[in-house]
Amino acid sequence: MKKLQLLCFALAATASSLNAQVKKADTKVFWSESFKKAQLPDGWTNVDVSKKDIQWIVTNQPYPGSYQYQQQAPPIASKSRGYYLQFQPGYIIDEDQPSWVKKKEYPDAWIQTPAINCKDRSSVILHFQQTFRYNADHARADAGLSVGVSTDGKTWTDFDVKNNIAPATDMFTPINEELNISKVAANQQTVYIRFYWKGYYSWYWMIDDIELSQAYGTDLSINRITSNTENGNTFGKQDKLSVLIKNNGTQTVKNDFKVKCLLDNGLNLSVTVPAKKQPLKPGEEYNVVFPPADLSQRSAHSVKFSLDYPGDELAANNTLSLKITAKESAVQNVTAFELNKNEANIAASQCKFKVIFYQDDIFRIWMAPDGEFTNPAGNDIVESFAIKNPTLTSTDKGTYYQIKSKSCVVRVYKQPLRFAMYDESDTHPIWEESKPLTYGAKTVQTMSRHADEYFYGGGMQNGYFSHRGTNVLIEKGNGWDNGGRPNPAPFYMSTAGYGAFRNTFDVGAYSFKDTLQFSHNENRFDCFYFYGPSLKQILNGYTETTGRPFLMPRWALSMGDANCYNRGAKGDDSKNYKGTGTTGTTPDVIKLVADKYVENNMPRGWILPNDGYGCGYTKLDSTIAELHKRGFYTGLWTENGIDKIAKEVGEYGSRVCKLDVAWVGPGYKFALDACKSAYNGIESNSNERGFVWSVMGWAGTQKYSTVWTGDQSGNWEYIRFHIPTIIGAGLSAQNAATGDVDGIFGGGADTYTRDLQWKCFTPVFMAMSGWAKKDKQPYIYGEPYTTINRKYLQLKMQLTPYMYTYCRESYDTGVPTTRAMVLEYPTDPVAQGKATQYQFMNGESLLVAPVYKNEAKRDSIYLPKGTWYDYWSGKSMEGSTWLNGYEAPLDKLPLFVKAGAIIPMYPVMNYDGEKKTDSLTVAIYPSGKSSFNLYEDDGLTRDYKTDGFAKTLIQADKDKDLAVTINAAKGTFKGQLTERVYLLQIHSSAAPAQVLVNGKKFKVYRDLAKFNKAKTGYYFNAAEQQGIIHIKTDYLSVKDDQKIIVKN
CATH class of the missing domain: 2.60.40.1180 (Golgi alpha-mannosidase II)
Structure with a gap:
């Protein structure tokens, strides 16, 4: 049955989805805004009803992702593209949402236009494009997304523009909204428009191409599909597609007309709208239902709706093209296979696959569910798609096609299509899918796990490095403590001899239990595989593809120090600053900190004198010069961008950028781009090297930035979980990985000293003051701590040539300086699991076993096979053994040297270049x-x-x-x-x-x-x-x- 809905002409709201294509200009438009100036236009006003400093923004970036939706939503694919309005309450609240719910506080806010002159306009139609995604959990009773119209900015007439879209619906095709606001706005000299988010905690609203026009006499539009959503559908053999149309004109439509549906460029469906019998009055909508169609044979369908009405004055809204996909579909049987040079092209019904070998030990499996290959990440993560002359052959083996290189074999099973990777002889399985890929809202690969197989990677996962038997989320979030994910990466590697990198910015989940499952929230599959068989060879392939870890300047191996020294003489902004930073101005860092390092004969490397929200700086050029005289390089912390970097680097001499979560918190592509911009900002404005610190990293961040673990409190637990954290980061090629010495909160003399000891055997580290009762310099606690800390910092300075050599090796191969035991002892079963998660190798020769408990001993130190020397006593001992009760008073870090070691050292010095x-x-x-x-x-x-x-x-x-x-x-x-x-x-x-x-x-x-x-x-x-x-x-x-x- 066709349903005719009568809607009030004055208040009816229309939703018309448009193709992402340029349309003919509407000659009746008299006011418009497309935000092309990349800033909030003059006269626009943010009204923060919540009083929580929540505002609409103008941006060209995606929605960053947030609590319960840890993935990016692409920028609205509007007609003008580029910059647009975005409201992002989900990101602003993020993981604090439970607290907001408990307090019954809501992120209500609207954005309001300046006064618009609608005088002499007998009718006024508001047009805009929008996408949104909202969470109805804990929503207030009056929650909604509305557009308001007012003639005085006080009394509003509101229109609901959710269009009955269900909560948590992904929306990629923008809705072209048309509201007839004539009753309020026609012939009015002063008209205000507002976009009002209220009563929902998350996630976002994107708006662009806002226009006011006079109404046409005859204007029919196709609004939106009503039978399906864009994804998450269940298809059957008798599905009825339906679409909503609307009379936007001022005249009643009295003649019959056809609405057509072209399905998958093949099946044509058509319905006649009986307007003669049931005239469509202005503002009325009509739901067109098409005859049944079999949609069960495909997992995705291309649909194009169109209408043709003689005399229609605006053809731009007469079509709607979109794709609708199934919630989950499985890949079917192989229907075609062809090898062409380095690339195999495979078909499985409508799904298309490419298996591309870039070299003999690196290949890519790339799936297009609808046959159209896409690469949303572009070249952001992958450094190069260059082909390096692989040698391939293909053979039909009956049940599978064999693609063979000089290093390995890819099997393409036929019924149904499944993939497997074997060694070069095609006799030893490396990995094998246990069932076909499934795809839809997410794409899932399922494999069987080998009995003795261990897994590593996933980026920096706080507290973890060996993942067998666990689930690992490839998404930012969960705070900064144990279990947090400050720098995830869509990469893992296996002791079976391979690594896998998913070329995507969409979040994922990896299960390393008996049945292996690897999923990402996207309707495509794009995975690079790296054959080892060694873990070091896998890291080489991974970083050859995603970028080598950056080589820091040599002085960056020395200790960094951070705080804010520009609080003003009276600390005027103390109400906004909850830390314990000093008052004063930037040059005060010289006498308050730099001179104290000198007085205490303490090794040092660099300082961030403006590390604090709203800190800023004064007299930066002279401060940098004076700090350099005392052995320090200077860097700057940023909370909102690097627009001044050319002057800060080129003129003043700044050489470090620390990117705060306030800026890079969106993560994924946004954070990777920020790191790249900061890194290039240093290198483009000097002849020196980029040195960047950031959180929210991803695959590829290793080529631009140090990654650190976030803001934590110093205690014994902090030390404990940081050891496997840094080890694990290295197994994703994050060579420069660390956490603040003794955290930024809390801490104490003993934990500071123990934490500093072991971090002296990692490439980079820093201490940040201003947030704890005691500052975080290595001399702050007095004796005996000052002497102990000096001893280890001087030892680190001496070891510079040893550690710098391994940083160069990391730049060349991707193998980190801080190494899990399994990297150096890959066949030792003790080293593969979590038994050795509290010790590591510094390079090939030094074994470090940090003390992470409040005691003067260390248990469970594992010495692998071979001869080892106690670094302090010189005592030799045979390996394949455990040490328990190893005496470790506060000044002694358990440290062992492998027999055969050759360790070069520079003279004792307090800063790079001093001697x-x-x-x-x-x-x-x-x-x-x-x-x-x-x-x-x-x-x-x-x-x-x-x-x-x-x-x-x-x-x-x-x-x-x-x-x-x-x-x-x-x-x-x-x-x-x-x-x-x-x-x-x-x-x-x-x-x-x-x-x-x-x-x-x-x-x-x-x-x-x-x-x-x-x-x-x-x-x-x-x-x-x-x-x-x-x-x-x-x-x-x-x-x-x-x-x-x-x-x-």
């Missing part, structure tokens, strides 16, 4: 043949990207005697030393019989004081760490091989 590095200490723990390839560059500029660096291979060969070779440096860079002194520290329980350097016999010294004064020679100290041979050379050329023989 020359023309003497290089090399600590050697002899064991068979071993080597270390020392990396050096100028530590500051971007010359390293164009071969401005040198590598020095240091080799040790222990048989009867020990032969140490310091090979000639390969490569050059600005400021490179031409010669240096080598100070060898060889761990040995026995004194040598003789030491030869380049064939020359060295003098032995029995007295340490005399050895220290000597230019060359060697000295054996049996009491030092159970025996160390000290060898001192003269200045030797770095361009020549240097050979040292220690004879026993």
Whole structure:
């Protein structure tokens, strides 16, 4: 039955969905706004009814995602595109929504136009385009999305514009709203329009292309589909499509006319509207119901509705094209297969697939449910889609098609279509889908788990690194503490020998239980696979695709310090600042902090003097210059953008950007773009390197930014869960990953010292003051803490060449400096699971086991197979064992060195560049043949990207005697030393019989004081760490091989 709905001409609201295409200009429009100036137009007013500082904004960005909807909603696909109005209460409230509900507070607000002159307009039609998504949970009784019209800005006539759209409905095709507001606005000199969100907690409302026009005499429009939503449908064999039409004109429609439906470019349906018998008066709507159609054979349908009425004066609203998709569909049987060079094209009914090999060990499975391939992420995440000459063959194996490269095999099973990955011999399964992909509102891949398979990745997941048997959410949120997700990434890797990266910004959920399931909230599948078989090879492939971890300047390995020092002489903004930051102005950081570091002989690296909401800065140029004299580089914290970065970097000399959650909180593409802009802002305005800190990272963030864990309180639990957090971040190639030393809240002397100790064995870290009762500098608690903290910070400075070399390795390969035990011991079953989550390797040679309890010992330290040395005592022990009750007083971090280690060290210094590095200490723990390839560059500029660096291979060969070779440096860079002194520290329980350097016999010294004064020679100290041979050379050329023989 066709239903005729009579609506009041004056108050009727029309909703007409439009195609995203340019329409012929409406000649009757007399006022319009498309927000093309990228800011709120003059005269527009935000009215915050909630009194919570909630406002409408003009933006060209997507809705960021928020509580209960952790994904981005694309910007409205309006006629003009570009900038538009957005209201985002869901994002503003986010995870505080339960608190708002409890208090019965609502984010009510409207945006209001300036006065509009409608004088001499006998009729007024309001047009605008909109998309929205609202949550009806806990909604107030009068909740709604309404448009108001007023002639005085006080008394309003409101129109509901939800159009009976159900809560939580995804809307991608914009609705073209038409409201006849003539009763209020016609012939009025002053008219105001408002858009009013009230009574709902979330999520968003997008509005664009607002117009006022006079009405046409004859104007029929197609409003919206009424039989289906855009997604989440269930299709059958006798489905009746229906669409709502509207008479927008001032004249009654009295003649019959046809409304047509073209389904999937094939089936044509048609219905005659009996307007002769049932005339359509102005403002009336009519629901057109089409004959039954079989929609069950496809999971997605393209639908185009159209009407044709002679004399219609506005054809722009006579069509509606959209896609409707099923809630869930499964991929069917293979109907076509063809291999063309590096790409296999596969059809399964209407679904199309591409299997693209970019190189022999990297391939992509890409699905288009309707046959149209899309890549919403573009090149934002993937660095390059370049093909690197894979060698492929395909063979029909009966039940499956085999696609074979030199590294692996992809099986394409036929009935139904399923994928599997095997090794190159096609005999050993690496992964295999247990059922076909399902797609719809989300796309889900299901696999079987191997009995001994472990999983890592997912970005920075606070408190976790090994995921077997768990569920992992690939979405931002859940706070900053244990279980929070400050920097997720749609990537995982498996001990079975592969990694997988979903090329999307849509949120996901990965289940690593007996049945593996990997889903993302999008109606497409786009996944890159990386064959190892080692985890290091997988990380190499992942970062080759999504970008290598950035190489920070060398000074960035030193400690960072942050607070706000621009609160004003009287702390005028204290009502807006709940921390404990000092009053004063930016230059006060010099005497309050920088000079204190100097007085306490404390190592340092950089300072953020404006880290606090609303802080700002004064006299930045002179402050930066004075800080640099004291060994500090300077950076800036930002809460809302980097519009001043050219001046701050190019003129003042700022070299760090810390991006607060107030700016990058939307996450996903928004945060990735922000990190890129800040990173490039530093590099574009100086000849130096970008150094950025951020949260809300994603796949690809590693190429621009340090990721940190968020704002937390310092305590023992904080230390505990941060250890697996940083380990896990590294397993997603987030090499620069950390948390604030002892948190920003709370904390104490013991937890500060313990936290600083182990973070000295990670690449980057900082402390942030201003939010706890005590500030967070390493000297703040006095003795013995100051001395202990200095000891570890100086050790970190000494280890700079060792750690910097591994940061370069990370830049080259994606392998992090802070390494889970499984990266170095992949076949050791103890290292694969959570048993070793509270220890890690710093590079290949140093095992760090932080103390995370309030006690002077450490239990459950696992030493893998091999010989290990206690760093402090020099005691050797055999591995494949657990240490319990290891004595660890406050000044002692459990630290072990792997036999065979070669560890280069610079002189003790308090900041990068304080002293020359023309003497290089090399600590050697002899064991068979071993080597270390020392990396050096100028530590500051971007010359390293164009071969401005040198590598020095240091080799040790222990048989009867020990032969140490310091090979000639390969490569050059600005400021490179031409010669240096080598100070060898060889761990040995026995004194040598003789030491030869380049064939020359060295003098032995029995007295340490005399050895220290000597230019060359060697000295054996049996009491030092159970025996160390000290060898001192003269200045030797770095361009020549240097050979040292220690004879026993």
